[in-house]
Amino acid sequence: MxxxxxxxxxxxxxxxxxxxxCALRELGESRGADFGGFRGVWTPxxxxxxxxxGFGGVQRGLGGILGRIWKVWGEPALSxxxxxxxxILTPSFPRRPVQKAELVRLSQTLLxxxxxxxxxxxxxxxxxxxxxxxxxxxxxxxxxxxxETPPDLRGGPGAPSxxxxxxxxxxxxxxxxLRDTRGAHEPGVVYFADDDNTYSLRLFEEMRSTxxxxxxxxxxxxxxxxxxxxxxxxxxxxxxxxxPERPFPLDMAGFAVALRLLLAHPRARFDPRAERGFLESSFxxxxxxxxQLEPRADNCxxxxxxxxxxxxxKLRQEEQLQRQGRGSDPDIxx
Amino acid sequence: MxxxxxxxxxxxxxxxxxxxxCALRELGESRGADFGGFRGVWTPxxxxxxxxxGFGGVQRGLGGILGRIWKVWGEPALSxxxxxxxxILTPSFPRRPVQKAELVRLSQTLLxxxxxxxxxxxxxxxxxxxxxxxxxxxxxxxxxxxxETPPDLRGGPGAPSxxxxxxxxxxxxxxxxLRDTRGAHEPGVVYFADDDNTYSLRLFEEMRSTxxxxxxxxxxxxxxxxxxxxxxxxxxxxxxxxxPERPFPLDMAGFAVALRLLLAHPRARFDPRAERGFLESSFxxxxxxxxQLEPRADNCxxxxxxxxxxxxxKLRQEEQLQRQGRGSDPDIxx
Numbered sequence: 001m002x003x004x005x006x007x008x009x010x011x012x013x014x015x016x017x018x019x020x021x022c023a024l025r026e027l028g029e030s031r032g033a034d035f036g037g038f039r040g041v042w043t044p045x046x047x048x049x050x051x052x053x054g055f056g057g058v059q060r061g062l063g064g065i066l067g068r069i070w071k072v073w074g075e076p077a078l079s080x081x082x083x084x085x086x087x088i089l090t091p092s093f094p095r096r097p098v099q100k101a102e103l104v105r106l107s108q109t110l111l112x113x114x115x116x117x118x119x120x121x122x123x124x125x126x127x128x129x130x131x132x133x134x135x136x137x138x139x140x141x142x143x144x145x146x147x148e149t150p151p152d153l154r155g156g157p158g159a160p161s162x163x164x165x166x167x168x169x170x171x172x173x174x175x176x177x178l179r180d181t182r183g184a185h186e187p188g189v190v191y192f193a194d195d196d197n198t199y200s201l202r203l204f205e206e207m208r209s210t211x212x213x214x215x216x217x218x219x220x221x222x223x224x225x226x227x228x229x230x231x232x233x234x235x236x237x238x239x240x241x242x243x244p245e246r247p248f249p250l251d252m253a254g255f256a257v258a259l260r261l262l263l264a265h266p267r268a269r270f271d272p273r274a275e276r277g278f279l280e281s282s283f284x285x286x287x288x289x290x291x292q293l294e295p296r297a298d299n300c301x302x303x304x305x306x307x308x309x310x311x312x313x314k315l316r317q318e319e320q321l322q323r324q325g326r327g328s329d330p331d332i333x334x
Numbered sequence: 335m336x337x338x339x340x341x342x343x344x345x346x347x348x349x350x351x352x353x354x355x356c357a358l359r360e361l362g363e364s365r366g367a368d369f370g371g372f373r374g375v376w377t378p379x380x381x382x383x384x385x386x387x388g389f390g391g392v393q394r395g396l397g398g399i400l401g402r403i404w405k406v407w408g409e410p411a412l413s414x415x416x417x418x419x420x421x422i423l424t425p426s427f428p429r430r431p432v433q434k435a436e437l438v439r440l441s442q443t444l445l446x447x448x449x450x451x452x453x454x455x456x457x458x459x460x461x462x463x464x465x466x467x468x469x470x471x472x473x474x475x476x477x478x479x480x481x482e483t484p485p486d487l488r489g490g491p492g493a494p495s496x497x498x499x500x501x502x503x504x505x506x507x508x509x510x511x512l513r514d515t516r517g518a519h520e521p522g523v524v525y526f527a528d529d530d531n532t533y534s535l536r537l538f539e540e541m542r543s544t545x546x547x548x549x550x551x552x553x554x555x556x557x558x559x560x561x562x563x564x565x566x567x568x569x570x571x572x573x574x575x576x577x578p579e580r581p582f583p584l585d586m587a588g589f590a591v592a593l594r595l596l597l598a599h600p601r602a603r604f605d606p607r608a609e610r611g612f613l614e615s616s617f618x619x620x621x622x623x624x625x626q627l628e629p630r631a632d633n634c635x636x637x638x639x640x641x642x643x644x645x646x647x648k649l650r651q652e653e654q655l656q657r658q659g660r661g662s663d664p665d666i667x668x
Contacts, residue, residue, distance in 0.1 A: 101554070334559050
């Protein structure tokens, strides 16, 4: 009996050592993929919350195993704040050759962000198969809607593009969807992300702590190198190259709104007849005063989003080839 | 002695059970982040190799532990093909307001791709701090180089931008770096990725099996909806809106080259004096014949890369404000 117990012990010891070795190896490999949480999305180095970063630093090798046990058993004691949902609202305009490319590119940015839900609203009578295909293939959690801009808010064929603000109808549709589906006390931060801008991944981390409306500078907007809130010696103002007298001289990409604040003000919406440059003000005016804006991005000194625009491609050769009956195969989706 | 051994056994059993529980939990959590391999990069769903997908399916719960042991101990027997390195060569042009934004955006795409190494070559006398900062913060494995285009290949101040091909000097510098640092038999696939294009993640999977030079269509290029190789009933040709008589009527984004082929032809390079549209041909002509091109992307029927271009931002307001001494704070990097 004594001998058999020892044998059992030895065999168990060897087997569990192998298991321990495998687990150590596994933990070593997956170290980088921690804390993303949502769908195994990887958090790039350097933009985790400091509290997470310090904790993550412990998790290497054997220290990793111990940290892991600590994580599993000590979780209620540590109580990291839950990752708030980040609904990202994007209007998308069909009948543009770059529509698919822009959505594909933006989806790759959003795929890095934990707890994100992408609400894409097409300016069309119904959601299109093209956009639906991009969203389904993207790997991002999404909702696909549509809301057509009424003809009287579209401007005639010769009217300048800035006569009416673009995307008001679509953003209002997304707001309605949020109000219909989210409970009044759900944590979350809502951001309006147009499909041609460039977003640093740090931006999504900065907006995470939004209590009301948070703001940051936007690069390459309104004819300026950057535009945004500034403060010096207690004085607060806005740097902008376009109508500084606006109540909220902010670009659509320059703020995020707490979901709770949005749900507490069921009438806040974008005015589709707002004067040029006043679309953001028409929405924010129903939520906060300019003095309540919460600066982020190192007190608004870091540009983490750029108002890039994609060139409208010239398809002259295509038209020429089509006249000769040799146009690009239309069965190939672009 | 008998009692003590049993106690030791019991304590060891309990401790190892806790360890097993943690390891199981860990494996369950990190399942999605498998097989990225390189720096814990996450492989989006649906584009792993079929062999990997099948194997990955085994790794759940207890099956995961067994699969893991199998992986560690059975590795020589299974012998999955090693992930070939994908050096991505990108020329970058300074003194453009959108340079940082474009690199940030491209880095987010590349961050999804396993076994990638990004070689960025600036058209400058020395690597800049701005680009260096973007690369260091990107999370992507990178090499930062510079190669200045000589004045006689730059064209005068009034010369049209297409007089000399852009990026030849920088791509040749990257090729030299590859030849200096990579062994003749290292597996790898080289791709030239300009910083303003849009790349589907599937593209990087398609190029993975490149033996010589692989090709696929490029969207929105040369005035066409798409341009690329076609084949019908054994006949092979190229669809292009621009000089179809070129030996290789391909865009820079439309092909990838096996590293071994590149190293076997040490003289293949881009001709900085090539005629407009002939830069790709000057390089590929030193490597293969048009008949040797390997079609990818479902026999060149899928557009997985788009020749998008970023608009040059108009900074009129900025100039106006600067004249009034109220320009954007230059300490804020854009």
